[in-house]
Amino acid sequence: MAAPSPTEPAGWPLDDRGAAYGDGLFETLLVRAGRPLLWDEHLARLARGCHALGIPMPPEHDLAAPLAEAGPGLEVLKLTLTRGSGGRGYRPPAAPAPRLRWQLAAFVPDSGRWWNGVRVRLCRLRLGLQPALAGIKHLNRLENVLARSEWQDDAIAEGLLEDAEGRLVEATAMNLFWRRHGRLETPRLGRCGVAGTLREALMGCLSLHEVDAGLEALMEAEAVWLGNSVQGVWPVAHLEDVEGRGLAVWPVGAAHRAFQAEAHALLGYPCLP
Structure with missing residues (x-):
């Protein structure tokens, strides 16, 4: 399997398997003053998902990269990992090139x-x-x-x-x-x-x-x-x-x-x- 690509800017190509088939994973986590809460638990669940779907797990430094842009308050980070593009129909590519995207937004709990x-x-x-x-x-x-x-x-x-x-x-x-x-x-x-x-x-x-x-x-x-x-x-x-x-x-x-x-x-x- 190919190594995951680094984080890419927003936007999905039409042939992305995550957009086409839901072929991917996501994590939504609370970030407090740049510190991700329950980080180990989120990484562990993502790793279980990658194993279940046969998608290479991104290196932790790629997953943590968005935290460099976190502000001093409370925010929510959404990480989305897809199998990437390729394959034929439902058949996945033999060597997937996963695509990692993220979104960071201010948050106020109810x-x-x-x-x-x-x-x-x-x-x-x-x-x-x-x-x-x-x-x-x-x-x-x-x-x-x-x-x-x-x-x-x-x-x-x-x-x-x-x-x-x-x-x-x-x-x-x-x-x-x-x-x-x-x-x-x-x-x-x-x-x-x-x-x-x-x-x-x-x-x-x-x-x-x-x-x-x-x-x-x-x-x-x-x-x-x-x-x-x-x-x-x-x-x-x-x-x-x-x-x-x-x-x-x-x-x-x-x-x-x-x-x-x-x-x-x-x-x-x-x-x-």
Whole structure:
């Protein structure tokens, strides 16, 4: 395989396989005063994705190059790696020349959702089962796009996704966590879904159990959260079904704050009283 090319300016050629087929990967990470948060976890997930897709992993200095342009505040860096151009139809080139692009943008988190919790709904769309792609952040995210198109009400912060067999997986852009019978749990992601870097870091510092569970787990839960490495952790206060009917309510309290504090310490976000 050819070595990855260095970072290129914005813009995709029409024959780029990432644009044509979703043949690539991306990472979205929080940058605080030029320092990337959960950098090791992002690099590890990107490496797993490269291995799964057979794309050469770029050297770390190429991936870190955009940080030289970071400002003093809070920003989000998106790294996009494709297989590049070439091949015939779906057949990939024998020696891919990956293409790395990036975008750095100022960011302000929605702190109101930290404090007050969020309203979420179940999605009609069910995620397909594909263990070969489970856990990685590949570019083909049409399932997430279709799920997110199910509602337009800005009061609904997220949608929860089940797989084709009715197991809880994630939200459209965040991982899912809950406490049930005093135990912290999160869906197992061996069949589909994205293994978030905040989720990975929390599994290293908390007793967080991966489980196969359906909606009944949330009905038994004492507290529920959504989280990712950019937004931090949102307590879930209200859950609705696909028709907007209420299913459960969780008053935001001390249990929510304890888990949130663990996550926010990893991202430099405030721990709330």
